[in-house]
Amino acid sequence: MCRRSMRNGLVRSRRIGPAAGLSRLYFKLESLNPTGGRLFSTAVELPPKPVLLPMKVRFHMTLAGRSLNLNSCRERQQRFAEVLQQRDADLAILTRPEHVYYFTGFRTHPLLQAIVAITSGGSTTLCAPNEAPESVAADEIVTYEAQWRCTLRQDQLAAALAVLKSAWPRRTHRGKLAVEGSNQALWLFGWIDHSGASVIDIDPDLWMLRRCKDADELDLIRRAIDCAEAMYRVASEIIVPGITEIEVYNQLHAEGVNAAGEPLTSFGNDFQCGSPGGLPRSRPIEAGELYILDLAPGYRGYCADMCRTICVGTHPTDEQRHAWEAIFDVLKMVEQTVRPGVSAAQLDRDAQQLLAAAIPKGCFHHLGHGFGLSPHEAPHLNAAWDDFFQSGDVFTAEPGLYAPSLKAGIRLEQNYLVTENGVERLTSFPLELVQRR
Numbered sequence: 494m495c496r497r498s499m500r501n502g503l504v505r506s507r508r509i510g511p512a513a514g515l516s517r518l519y520f521k522l523e524s525l526n527p528t529g530g531r532l533f534s535t536a537v538e539l540p541p542k543p544v545l546l547p548m549k550v551r552f553h554m555t556l557a558g559r560s561l562n563l564n565s566c567r568e569r570q571q572r573f574a575e576v577l578q579q580r581d582a583d584l585a586i587l588t589r590p591e592h593v594y595y596f597t598g599f600r601t602h603p604l605l606q607a608i609v610a611i612t613s614g615g616s617t618t619l620c621a622p623n624e625a626p627e628s629v630a631a632d633e634i635v636t637y638e639a640q641w642r643c644t645l646r647q648d649q650l651a652a653a654l655a656v657l658k659s660a661w662p663r664r665t666h667r668g669k670l671a672v673e674g675s676n677q678a679l680w681l682f683g684w685i686d687h688s689g690a691s692v693i694d695i696d697p698d699l700w701m702l703r704r705c706k707d708a709d710e711l712d713l714i715r716r717a718i719d720c721a722e723a724m725y726r727v728a729s730e731i732i733v734p735g736i737t738e739i740e741v742y743n744q745l746h747a748e749g750v751n752a753a754g755e756p757l758t759s760f761g762n763d764f765q766c767g768s769p770g771g772l773p774r775s776r777p778i779e780a781g782e783l784y785i786l787d788l789a790p791g792y793r794g795y796c797a798d799m800c801r802t803i804c805v806g807t808h809p810t811d812e813q814r815h816a817w818e819a820i821f822d823v824l825k826m827v828e829q830t831v832r833p834g835v836s837a838a839q840l841d842r843d844a845q846q847l848l849a850a851a852i853p854k855g856c857f858h859h860l861g862h863g864f865g866l867s868p869h870e871a872p873h874l875n876a877a878w879d880d881f882f883q884s885g886d887v888f889t890a891e892p893g894l895y896a897p898s899l900k901a902g903i904r905l906e907q908n909y910l911v912t913e914n915g916v917e918r919l920t921s922f923p924l925e926l927v928q929r930r
Contacts, residue, residue, distance in 0.1 A: 705885030
């Protein structure tokens with residue numbers, strides 16, 4: 494195991510692990526209670542260490558290109574350290590890839606596992622697969638072998654946790670240990686004793702921290718939106734009667750990749766014509782149908798989420814125009830109403846009333862939601878939650894109306910940033926029912 498310490502801008506490395514010639518390595522895992530007594534102890538036996546091939550024939554660990562700003566990552570670490578202090582936790586172990594990325598700027602290959610440990614004092618340790626990355630926001634870096642002779646290990650998380658634990662032979666945590674409640678793996682791999690250790694779920698705090706987007710996050714979201722709008726420009730040209738939904742999907746995905754200049758990190762959502770949504774089919778589209786295209790490309794881990802509706806091969810009917818106007822009025826209400834402190838639940842209720850006045854029971858879904866590292870985040874524009882808008886929120890509003898007489902339905906979706914005085918609209922592609930003959 495290679496361990497690197499970063500102090501005053503310098504990086505020092507030293508080897509930690511078995512002496513040369515030893516065939517097996519045992520990591521002793523111990524969990525401590527708040528008074529320092531041992532609660533749980535086990536040994537993880539690793540197989541003999543194989544000869545590793547050069548990194549060029551293994552998965553690239555760090556994905557190159559524009560990414561999160563490391564100074565902003567450090568600021569997020571400090572904000573999180575303050576949360577840990579408030580929760581009386583002195584250590585957090587985070588294994589979800591979006592949180593490793595959010596706090597360190599390290600985005601590894603999707604098939605490789607990384608872990609970040611952050612203390613209440615703001616010290617950050619990154620456990621990376623295979624070798625230490627060069628440019629990350631971390632005080633220390635430890636590594637584990639995620640592949641042996643190019644074969645992916647299926648026990649990566651166990652190995653990474655064992656290495657992280659072994660890097661702290663004299664460290665103890667006397668307060669609470671914070672973990673992602675949505676990820677129970679730490680209990681499974683012996684870091685803590687599920688029956689007695691002092692553990693808290695830090696997920697709600699992480700979701701709250703992620704609501705207020707920093708400038709580097711907004712840059713990536715705007716880039717994802719650029720990709721979506723490039724896809725809509727292509728859609729407005731290729732959607733004609735007879736083209737299949739699969740071909741539309743293929744061409745839009747290709748355009749999104751071209752616009753990004755690299756593979757997209759996600760690609761959704763709805764590609765069915767004559768339907769409220771769904772995955773693409775081999776079915777040719779027909780004249781007179783409405784084509785709801787809900788596109789959510791991901792760029793470097795951050796999502797966009799837009800929707801436009803295209804009228805296929807003919808002019809919109811009067812009923813379709815009436816529905817479009819009702820939906821457009823809801824978006825105008827959103828832009829005029831939203832500011833910090835406004836109830837997102839009440840906005841959803843008001844929107845549902847406007848839509849029901851046009852077509853009773855014509856909308857079956859929420860008004861919108863936040864997005865960022867995940868496609869759905871707070872704030873929830875949904876009466877099932879009791880959220881209030883905050884400055885820095887990035888959210889989507891996606892009112893829709895659906896009925897058989899509409900030839901499926903219409904949904905229009907804009908993306909917004911909540912500012913101190915209102916909202917900034919982030920999306921600009923036209924909302925009109927574009928007709929293609």
